[in-house]
Amino acid sequence: MAPKLRLLIVEDDPMMQLGLGQALGEQFAVVGYAEDGYGAIDLTRQLQPQVIVMDIGLPRLDGIAATQRLKREFPDIRVVMLTSHQSALEAVAALSSGADAYCIKGERIERLLMAIAAAQEGATYLDPQIARHVIQHLHSPQPTMDYHLSQRELDVLKLMVEGYSNPEIAGKLFLSPNTVKTHVRGILNKLAVDDRVQAAVVALRNGLV
Template sequence: MRILIVDDDPMMQLGLEQVLGDRNNIEVVGLAENGKLGVAEAIEKKPDLVVMDIAMPELDGIAATQQIKEKLPDTRVVVLTSHDSQQEVMGALSSGADAYCVKGASVERLISAITAAIDGATYLDPQVGRMVIQNLQTTSPAVPENSANLSSRELDVLKLLVEGKTNTEIAKDLFLSPNTIKTHVKGIMNKLAVDDRVKAAVVALRTGLV
């Protein structure tokens, strides 16, 4: 698992590099001190995953995440930050971030976030999850036109996707192959008019599909 770390705090960079580098299945392939350099490093090195701070000079983590996702859609992004306001959380998720972890959390929680993101699932720190639910409760539902066309199997997959399960876990629960689940997830995102799993889960909860 090739990981790029983007954070303007040198001590945080060093700490993350040591913690992640000690894992047998992780290779830290680069460090960047701001979002602009982070995007450039990501394009050059094409990591599997980027650990991204939010508040940085030159280009913030939200804008950097959006640019990385546009240029490298298969690269996963885990936002790791001390910023946990609702605006920043929803901004990060809307930019395409696959996971959101708050600084100060345990190393195992960060590893869980990274593992979930790599596996195609979503991960939200518990306190962040509460903010997302609050946002859903105060946002008017907008039902996509094609949502009624979801098949019963797609609804089964969507329910498990909302629970944060990976494609492999969903396949096991439904006794299907991971490739079949991947096809269903793509169909779900197309019908819900979204481009990632987090947004699909948000739409599902907001509109009452799940």
């Protein structure tokens, strides 16, 4: 008998974490649970899962940034992104980060199983609920936007999209943490977004990085 697929679940909601573990534990070997992106990276190094089921809206390091880091360090690992939102922009950003599948929470477990199977085989899976919106979004003409970002803000934004924290950005760009914090605040204001995940979505969609 072939060994079960090794699965890591990354979810900060304890009830959702429990539900995913119970739903997937019969078919797969659930090797561990993480509550944020940093935990996902640490446990991947320790436990060597083959597939990661990753919530997109994680504390500290979100699913998009965590996926980018994981794919750089473990290019063969498969990531199934989970979200409660039906946002075409978010789906595009998730797939651009390297995710192999994008699945809506709360749907039938069969869809998640299909997403895992597709990812395991090296295919890309997009939840049917969002697929049509993504295609429409990609094919619709997008207005050319000038966000008036300075070169330093673009440097900071690139590292934000790659998942680096403010202290890490400060070290890479030889800036003080307070200066980076000011740049991040300015970037969020200019992009008219509320957080780093939304900034990554806008940056990836508009080719800013």
